[in-house]
Amino acid sequence: MLSKSCVYALRAIVYVGHNGSENHKIGIKEIGEELDLPVHFLSKILQSLVKHNILQSTKGPHGGFYINEISGQIKLLRIIEVVDGLSFFHKCGLGMHECSDTHPCPLHDDFIVFREGLYKIFSTKTINDLVKKVEDGNAFIQNLNTKN
Amino acid sequence: MLSKSCVYALRAIVYVGHNGSENHKIGIKEIGEELDLPVHFLSKILQSLVKHNILQSTKGPHGGFYINEISGQIKLLRIIEVVDGLSFFHKCGLGMHECSDTHPCPLHDDFIVFREGLYKIFSTKTINDLVKKVEDGNAFIQNLNTKN
DNA sequence: ATATTAAAAGATATTTAGGTCTTTTTATAT
DNA sequence: ATATAAAAAGACCTAAATATCTTTTAATAT
Numbered sequence: 600m601l602s603k604s605c606v607y608a609l610r611a612i613v614y615v616g617h618n619g620s621e622n623h624k625i626g627i628k629e630i631g632e633e634l635d636l637p638v639h640f641l642s643k644i645l646q647s648l649v650k651h652n653i654l655q656s657t658k659g660p661h662g663g664f665y666i667n668e669i670s671g672q673i674k675l676l677r678i679i680e681v682v683d684g685l686s687f688f689h690k691c692g693l694g695m696h697e698c699s700d701t702h703p704c705p706l707h708d709d710f711i712v713f714r715e716g717l718y719k720i721f722s723t724k725t726i727n728d729l730v731k732k733v734e735d736g737n738a739f740i741q742n743l744n745t746k747n
Numbered sequence: 748m749l750s751k752s753c754v755y756a757l758r759a760i761v762y763v764g765h766n767g768s769e770n771h772k773i774g775i776k777e778i779g780e781e782l783d784l785p786v787h788f789l790s791k792i793l794q795s796l797v798k799h800n801i802l803q804s805t806k807g808p809h810g811g812f813y814i815n816e817i818s819g820q821i822k823l824l825r826i827i828e829v830v831d832g833l834s835f836f837h838k839c840g841l842g843m844h845e846c847s848d849t850h851p852c853p854l855h856d857d858f859i860v861f862r863e864g865l866y867k868i869f870s871t872k873t874i875n876d877l878v879k880k881v882e883d884g885n886a887f888i889q890n891l892n893t894k895n
Numbered sequence: 896a897t898a899t900t901a902a903a904a905g906a907t908a909t910t911t912a913g914g915t916c917t918t919t920t921t922a923t924a925t
Numbered sequence: 926a927t928a929t930a931a932a933a934a935g936a937c938c939t940a941a942a943t944a945t946c947t948t949t950t951a952a953t954a955t
Contacts, residue, residue: 600748600835603913606842613853626931635844640914646933658932659922687748694754696783696890705761705877705886709868713861720857729853738853743845751943774901788944794903806902807952896955903950910943920933925926 605682607636608644609675609729610740612654615664616671616730617740624656624663635742644682651681666726675729676721688718748865753830755784756792757823757877758888760802763812764819764878765888772804772811783890792830799829814874823877824869836866 601609611630619625627645631638645664648654653673656664679685691698692710700707732738749757759778767773775793779786793812796802801821804812827833839846840858848855880886 600840603842606840610841610843624931628931637914639916642932643914643934649932656932657922658920658930660924660930662922662931664932692748692754693758693888694751695758695888696892702891703886704888705880706868706872707886709872710865713864716864717857717861720854724854724857732853738851738855740841740843740852742843743850772901776901785944787946790902791904791944797902804902805952806900806950808900808954810901810952812902898953898955900953901951903948905948906946908943908945911941913938913940915938916936918933918935921931923928923930925928 600687601679602683604640604644605679607634607641608648608678608682610634611636611641611645611664612648612666612670612678612726613729613733613740615654616666616726617733619663619665621655621665621667624661624665626663630664633741647681648678653678653681671727671730672725674722675724675726676718678726679721688714748835749827750831752788752792753827755782755789756796756826756830758782759784759789759793759812760796760814760818760826760874761877761881761888763802764814764874765881767811767813769803769813769815772809772813774811778812781889795829796826801826801829819875819878820873822870823872823874824866826874827869836862 611634614630614634615625627638627642630636631641645654645656649656649664653670654664655667655670656662676685691704692706692714693704695704698704698707704710729738733740759782762778762782763773775786775790778784778793779789793802793804797804797812801818802812803815803818804810824833839852840854840862841852843852846852846855852858877886881888
Protein backbone atom coordinates (compact mmCIF):
# COMPACT_ATOMS: atom_id res chain seq x y z
CA MET A 600 0.00 0.00 0.00
CA LEU A 601 2.33 2.66 1.28
CA SER A 602 5.89 2.21 0.06
CA LYS A 603 8.68 1.47 2.49
CA SER A 604 9.99 4.96 1.91
CA CYS A 605 6.66 6.30 3.05
CA VAL A 606 6.29 4.28 6.21
CA TYR A 607 9.92 4.96 7.06
CA ALA A 608 9.12 8.64 6.69
CA LEU A 609 6.07 8.44 8.90
CA ARG A 610 7.76 6.50 11.67
CA ALA A 611 10.86 8.68 11.57
CA ILE A 612 8.92 11.90 11.77
CA VAL A 613 6.87 10.61 14.66
CA TYR A 614 10.06 9.52 16.38
CA VAL A 615 11.51 12.99 15.93
CA GLY A 616 8.31 14.58 17.16
CA HIS A 617 8.30 12.37 20.20
CA ASN A 618 11.96 12.47 21.15
CA GLY A 619 13.21 15.80 19.88
CA SER A 620 12.61 19.50 19.94
CA GLU A 621 14.15 22.62 18.48
CA ASN A 622 16.84 22.56 21.14
CA HIS A 623 17.31 18.84 21.22
CA LYS A 624 17.69 17.73 17.65
CA ILE A 625 17.82 14.10 16.68
CA GLY A 626 20.59 12.66 14.54
CA ILE A 627 19.87 10.39 11.63
CA LYS A 628 21.95 7.66 13.23
CA GLU A 629 19.82 7.59 16.32
CA ILE A 630 16.63 7.43 14.28
CA GLY A 631 17.96 4.62 12.15
CA GLU A 632 19.12 2.62 15.12
CA GLU A 633 16.03 3.08 17.22
CA LEU A 634 13.64 2.26 14.40
CA ASP A 635 15.76 -0.44 12.70
CA LEU A 636 15.88 1.49 9.45
CA PRO A 637 18.69 1.72 6.91
CA VAL A 638 20.37 4.99 7.80
CA HIS A 639 21.49 6.28 4.43
CA PHE A 640 18.29 5.37 2.74
CA LEU A 641 16.30 7.05 5.46
CA SER A 642 18.57 10.04 5.12
CA LYS A 643 17.44 10.56 1.52
CA ILE A 644 13.83 10.37 2.53
CA LEU A 645 14.21 12.87 5.34
CA GLN A 646 16.17 15.20 3.07
CA SER A 647 13.18 15.31 0.82
CA LEU A 648 10.84 16.00 3.72
CA VAL A 649 13.06 18.87 4.78
CA LYS A 650 12.94 20.32 1.28
CA HIS A 651 9.17 20.16 1.43
CA ASN A 652 9.14 21.87 4.82
CA ILE A 653 7.60 18.93 6.55
CA LEU A 654 10.60 18.47 8.76
CA GLN A 655 13.36 20.78 9.93
CA SER A 656 17.06 20.11 10.15
CA THR A 657 20.37 21.82 10.83
CA LYS A 658 23.84 20.69 10.01
CA GLY A 659 26.93 20.77 12.15
CA PRO A 660 27.55 20.01 15.82
CA HIS A 661 24.35 19.48 17.76
CA GLY A 662 22.61 19.45 14.45
CA GLY A 663 19.93 16.98 13.51
CA PHE A 664 16.24 16.81 12.79
CA TYR A 665 13.36 18.35 14.64
CA ILE A 666 9.83 19.51 13.90
CA ASN A 667 8.45 22.92 14.57
CA GLU A 668 4.94 23.94 15.62
CA ILE A 669 3.59 23.98 12.12
CA SER A 670 5.08 20.67 11.06
CA GLY A 671 3.41 18.86 13.89
CA GLN A 672 0.05 19.85 12.53
CA ILE A 673 0.73 18.53 9.06
CA LYS A 674 -1.64 15.83 7.94
CA LEU A 675 -0.34 12.35 7.24
CA LEU A 676 -1.71 12.62 3.75
CA ARG A 677 0.74 15.40 3.00
CA ILE A 678 3.65 13.12 3.78
CA ILE A 679 2.18 10.39 1.63
CA GLU A 680 1.72 12.91 -1.15
CA VAL A 681 5.34 13.98 -1.01
CA VAL A 682 6.82 10.51 -0.75
CA ASP A 683 4.50 8.27 -2.79
CA GLY A 684 2.10 10.60 -4.51
CA LEU A 685 -1.64 10.34 -4.16
CA SER A 686 -2.38 8.04 -7.06
CA PHE A 687 -3.39 5.21 -4.77
CA PHE A 688 -6.38 7.21 -3.64
CA HIS A 689 -7.62 7.68 -7.18
CA LYS A 690 -6.62 4.41 -8.78
CA CYS A 691 -8.85 1.50 -9.63
CA GLY A 692 -8.37 -1.52 -7.41
CA LEU A 693 -8.18 -3.72 -10.49
CA GLY A 694 -5.86 -1.36 -12.34
CA MET A 695 -8.31 -0.22 -14.98
CA HIS A 696 -7.61 3.08 -16.72
CA GLU A 697 -11.00 4.44 -15.94
CA CYS A 698 -13.04 3.12 -13.10
CA SER A 699 -15.87 5.26 -11.85
CA ASP A 700 -19.50 5.04 -10.87
CA THR A 701 -20.44 5.12 -14.55
CA HIS A 702 -17.81 2.62 -15.69
CA PRO A 703 -17.02 0.60 -12.58
CA CYS A 704 -14.80 -2.43 -12.27
CA PRO A 705 -16.44 -5.40 -10.56
CA LEU A 706 -14.89 -4.43 -7.24
CA HIS A 707 -15.47 -0.71 -7.50
CA ASP A 708 -18.25 -0.30 -4.98
CA ASP A 709 -16.54 -2.40 -2.37
CA PHE A 710 -13.14 -0.98 -2.98
CA ILE A 711 -13.94 2.72 -2.79
CA VAL A 712 -15.45 2.28 0.63
CA PHE A 713 -12.08 1.27 1.98
CA ARG A 714 -10.01 3.51 -0.20
CA GLU A 715 -11.99 6.49 0.94
CA GLY A 716 -11.97 5.29 4.49
CA LEU A 717 -8.20 5.37 4.42
CA TYR A 718 -8.25 8.71 2.70
CA LYS A 719 -10.34 10.09 5.50
CA ILE A 720 -7.95 8.83 8.12
CA PHE A 721 -4.85 10.10 6.39
CA SER A 722 -6.37 13.45 5.55
CA THR A 723 -7.55 13.97 9.11
CA LYS A 724 -4.79 12.73 11.36
CA THR A 725 -1.71 14.82 11.99
CA ILE A 726 1.81 13.98 13.01
CA ASN A 727 0.97 15.30 16.46
CA ASP A 728 -1.95 12.91 16.72
CA LEU A 729 0.42 10.01 16.28
CA VAL A 730 3.01 11.49 18.57
CA LYS A 731 0.40 11.88 21.24
CA LYS A 732 -0.64 8.24 20.96
CA VAL A 733 2.96 7.23 21.44
CA GLU A 734 3.43 9.62 24.35
CA ASP A 735 0.32 8.28 26.04
CA GLY A 736 1.65 4.75 25.69
CA ASN A 737 -1.24 3.83 23.45
CA ALA A 738 0.93 3.06 20.45
CA PHE A 739 4.49 2.23 19.48
CA ILE A 740 6.79 2.97 16.60
CA GLN A 741 9.75 0.88 17.69
CA ASN A 742 10.00 -2.80 16.95
CA LEU A 743 9.52 -5.21 19.78
CA ASN A 744 12.19 -7.85 19.33
CA THR A 745 14.98 -5.64 18.13
CA LYS A 746 17.59 -8.26 18.93
CA ASN A 747 20.71 -6.50 20.23
CA MET B 748 -2.05 -3.05 -2.86
CA LEU B 749 -2.50 -5.96 -5.21
CA SER B 750 0.41 -6.39 -7.61
CA LYS B 751 -0.05 -5.93 -11.33
CA SER B 752 0.32 -9.67 -11.75
CA CYS B 753 -2.55 -10.15 -9.41
CA VAL B 754 -4.98 -7.72 -10.97
CA TYR B 755 -4.04 -9.02 -14.41
CA ALA B 756 -4.89 -12.48 -13.14
CA LEU B 757 -8.23 -11.40 -11.77
CA ARG B 758 -9.30 -9.52 -14.83
CA ALA B 759 -8.12 -12.26 -17.18
CA ILE B 760 -9.93 -14.98 -15.30
CA VAL B 761 -13.12 -12.96 -15.24
CA TYR B 762 -12.73 -12.34 -18.96
CA VAL B 763 -12.36 -16.05 -19.57
CA GLY B 764 -15.31 -16.81 -17.35
CA HIS B 765 -17.41 -14.29 -19.17
CA ASN B 766 -16.42 -15.00 -22.77
CA GLY B 767 -15.40 -18.63 -22.78
CA SER B 768 -16.54 -22.11 -21.91
CA GLU B 769 -15.18 -25.63 -22.10
CA ASN B 770 -16.07 -25.79 -25.79
CA HIS B 771 -15.11 -22.24 -26.62
CA LYS B 772 -11.70 -21.70 -25.18
CA ILE B 773 -10.06 -18.30 -25.16
CA GLY B 774 -6.58 -17.74 -26.52
CA ILE B 775 -4.01 -15.73 -24.63
CA LYS B 776 -3.73 -13.30 -27.51
CA GLU B 777 -7.39 -12.42 -27.35
CA ILE B 778 -7.24 -11.88 -23.61
CA GLY B 779 -4.19 -9.67 -23.89
CA GLU B 780 -5.69 -7.59 -26.67
CA GLU B 781 -9.10 -7.17 -25.11
CA LEU B 782 -7.75 -6.24 -21.70
CA ASP B 783 -4.68 -4.26 -22.88
CA LEU B 784 -2.32 -6.55 -21.06
CA PRO B 785 1.19 -7.64 -22.06
CA VAL B 786 0.57 -11.04 -23.59
CA HIS B 787 3.69 -12.93 -22.62
CA PHE B 788 3.68 -11.64 -19.12
CA LEU B 789 0.05 -12.53 -18.71
CA SER B 790 0.84 -15.92 -20.13
CA LYS B 791 3.19 -16.66 -17.24
CA ILE B 792 0.60 -15.62 -14.73
CA LEU B 793 -2.11 -17.78 -16.27
CA GLN B 794 0.29 -20.71 -16.46
CA SER B 795 0.68 -20.49 -12.75
CA LEU B 796 -3.07 -20.33 -12.22
CA VAL B 797 -3.46 -23.45 -14.35
CA LYS B 798 -0.89 -25.26 -12.25
CA HIS B 799 -2.86 -24.31 -9.17
CA ASN B 800 -6.07 -25.57 -10.74
CA ILE B 801 -7.70 -22.19 -10.68
CA LEU B 802 -7.95 -22.07 -14.43
CA GLN B 803 -8.02 -24.73 -17.11
CA SER B 804 -6.23 -24.83 -20.44
CA THR B 805 -5.52 -27.03 -23.39
CA LYS B 806 -2.87 -26.73 -26.04
CA GLY B 807 -3.18 -27.19 -29.75
CA PRO B 808 -5.80 -26.14 -32.28
CA HIS B 809 -8.91 -24.73 -30.64
CA GLY B 810 -6.96 -24.74 -27.45
CA GLY B 811 -6.96 -21.91 -24.96
CA PHE B 812 -8.16 -21.09 -21.49
CA TYR B 813 -11.48 -21.78 -19.84
CA ILE B 814 -12.84 -22.28 -16.38
CA ASN B 815 -14.82 -25.26 -15.20
CA GLU B 816 -17.66 -25.42 -12.70
CA ILE B 817 -15.41 -25.63 -9.69
CA SER B 818 -13.07 -22.82 -10.74
CA GLY B 819 -15.92 -20.38 -11.03
CA GLN B 820 -16.66 -20.82 -7.37
CA ILE B 821 -13.13 -20.12 -6.24
CA LYS B 822 -12.80 -17.15 -3.93
CA LEU B 823 -10.85 -14.11 -5.07
CA LEU B 824 -8.64 -14.52 -2.03
CA ARG B 825 -7.38 -17.80 -3.38
CA ILE B 826 -6.11 -16.09 -6.51
CA ILE B 827 -4.46 -13.39 -4.44
CA GLU B 828 -2.90 -16.09 -2.31
CA VAL B 829 -1.42 -17.85 -5.30
CA VAL B 830 -0.17 -14.74 -7.07
CA ASP B 831 0.86 -12.34 -4.29
CA GLY B 832 0.65 -14.35 -1.11
CA LEU B 833 -1.45 -13.29 1.84
CA SER B 834 1.12 -11.28 3.75
CA PHE B 835 -0.71 -8.02 3.07
CA PHE B 836 -3.59 -9.21 5.22
CA HIS B 837 -1.35 -9.80 8.19
CA LYS B 838 1.18 -7.01 7.86
CA CYS B 839 1.38 -3.79 9.83
CA GLY B 840 0.39 -0.71 7.87
CA LEU B 841 3.51 1.05 9.12
CA GLY B 842 5.76 -1.90 8.44
CA MET B 843 6.50 -2.80 12.03
CA HIS B 844 7.65 -6.32 12.78
CA GLU B 845 5.03 -6.86 15.38
CA CYS B 846 1.85 -4.87 15.41
CA SER B 847 -1.05 -6.22 17.37
CA ASP B 848 -3.66 -5.14 19.84
CA THR B 849 -1.07 -5.41 22.60
CA HIS B 850 1.71 -3.65 20.71
CA PRO B 851 -0.09 -1.50 18.14
CA CYS B 852 1.40 1.00 15.76
CA PRO B 853 -0.26 4.43 15.86
CA LEU B 854 -2.46 3.51 12.91
CA HIS B 855 -3.28 -0.01 13.96
CA ASP B 856 -6.91 0.43 14.92
CA ASP B 857 -7.75 2.41 11.81
CA PHE B 858 -5.75 0.24 9.51
CA ILE B 859 -7.15 -3.13 10.51
CA VAL B 860 -10.63 -1.89 9.69
CA PHE B 861 -9.47 -1.38 6.16
CA ARG B 862 -7.37 -4.52 5.97
CA GLU B 863 -10.02 -6.78 7.40
CA GLY B 864 -12.75 -5.18 5.38
CA LEU B 865 -10.88 -6.04 2.24
CA TYR B 866 -10.17 -9.50 3.56
CA LYS B 867 -13.86 -10.07 4.04
CA ILE B 868 -14.64 -9.05 0.49
CA PHE B 869 -11.90 -11.11 -1.08
CA SER B 870 -12.65 -14.15 1.02
CA THR B 871 -16.34 -13.99 0.23
CA LYS B 872 -16.62 -13.09 -3.42
CA THR B 873 -16.04 -15.66 -6.12
CA ILE B 874 -14.96 -15.43 -9.73
CA ASN B 875 -18.55 -16.13 -10.71
CA ASP B 876 -19.74 -13.19 -8.65
CA LEU B 877 -17.58 -10.88 -10.71
CA VAL B 878 -18.50 -12.59 -13.98
CA LYS B 879 -22.15 -12.12 -13.15
CA LYS B 880 -21.68 -8.43 -12.53
CA VAL B 881 -20.08 -8.10 -15.92
CA GLU B 882 -22.78 -10.16 -17.59
CA ASP B 883 -25.48 -8.04 -16.02
CA GLY B 884 -23.80 -4.92 -17.34
CA ASN B 885 -23.15 -3.71 -13.83
CA ALA B 886 -19.40 -3.77 -14.14
CA PHE B 887 -16.62 -3.79 -16.71
CA ILE B 888 -13.21 -5.31 -17.02
CA GLN B 889 -12.18 -3.73 -20.31
CA ASN B 890 -10.69 -0.29 -20.53
CA LEU B 891 -12.80 2.47 -21.90
CA ASN B 892 -10.52 4.46 -24.18
CA THR B 893 -8.60 1.58 -25.65
CA LYS B 894 -7.38 3.67 -28.54
CA ASN B 895 -7.41 1.48 -31.65
C1' DA C 896 1.71 -40.03 -39.46
C1' DT C 897 1.93 -35.15 -40.23
C1' DA C 898 1.12 -30.31 -40.11
C1' DT C 899 -0.68 -26.94 -37.45
C1' DT C 900 -1.98 -24.44 -33.58
C1' DA C 901 -1.71 -22.81 -29.12
C1' DA C 902 -0.01 -23.14 -24.38
C1' DA C 903 4.26 -24.12 -21.58
C1' DA C 904 8.75 -23.23 -20.64
C1' DG C 905 13.13 -20.93 -20.76
C1' DA C 906 16.16 -17.19 -21.30
C1' DT C 907 16.92 -12.48 -21.18
C1' DA C 908 15.88 -7.50 -20.82
C1' DT C 909 14.01 -3.38 -18.49
C1' DT C 910 12.25 -0.66 -14.79
C1' DT C 911 11.51 0.57 -10.21
C1' DA C 912 12.14 0.21 -5.32
C1' DG C 913 15.25 -0.28 -1.97
C1' DG C 914 19.80 0.17 -0.08
C1' DT C 915 25.02 1.43 0.48
C1' DC C 916 29.15 4.11 0.25
C1' DT C 917 31.80 8.39 -0.51
C1' DT C 918 32.34 13.24 -0.89
C1' DT C 919 30.71 17.89 -0.07
C1' DT C 920 28.58 21.49 2.42
C1' DT C 921 27.45 24.10 6.46
C1' DA C 922 26.54 25.23 11.27
C1' DT C 923 28.70 25.50 15.70
C1' DA C 924 32.02 25.51 19.47
C1' DT C 925 36.59 26.27 20.43
C1' DA D 926 40.16 31.27 11.83
C1' DT D 927 39.89 26.38 12.56
C1' DA D 928 38.37 21.85 13.76
C1' DT D 929 34.49 19.20 14.12
C1' DA D 930 30.14 17.27 13.67
C1' DA D 931 26.25 16.38 11.22
C1' DA D 932 23.15 16.78 7.20
C1' DA D 933 23.13 17.12 2.00
C1' DA D 934 24.40 15.46 -2.22
C1' DG D 935 26.16 12.32 -5.55
C1' DA D 936 27.44 8.00 -7.35
C1' DC D 937 26.65 3.40 -7.17
C1' DC D 938 24.79 -1.19 -6.17
C1' DT D 939 21.14 -4.96 -5.53
C1' DA D 940 16.86 -7.22 -5.72
C1' DA D 941 12.28 -7.63 -7.19
C1' DA D 942 8.63 -6.69 -10.32
C1' DT D 943 7.42 -6.24 -14.88
C1' DA D 944 7.98 -7.23 -19.69
C1' DT D 945 9.77 -9.36 -24.11
C1' DC D 946 11.50 -12.82 -27.15
C1' DT D 947 12.57 -17.62 -28.47
C1' DT D 948 12.14 -22.51 -28.20
C1' DT D 949 9.68 -26.60 -26.72
C1' DT D 950 5.70 -29.44 -25.84
C1' DA D 951 1.31 -31.28 -26.68
C1' DA D 952 -3.44 -31.37 -28.55
C1' DT D 953 -6.18 -31.67 -32.68
C1' DA D 954 -7.67 -31.92 -37.47
C1' DT D 955 -6.37 -33.54 -41.71
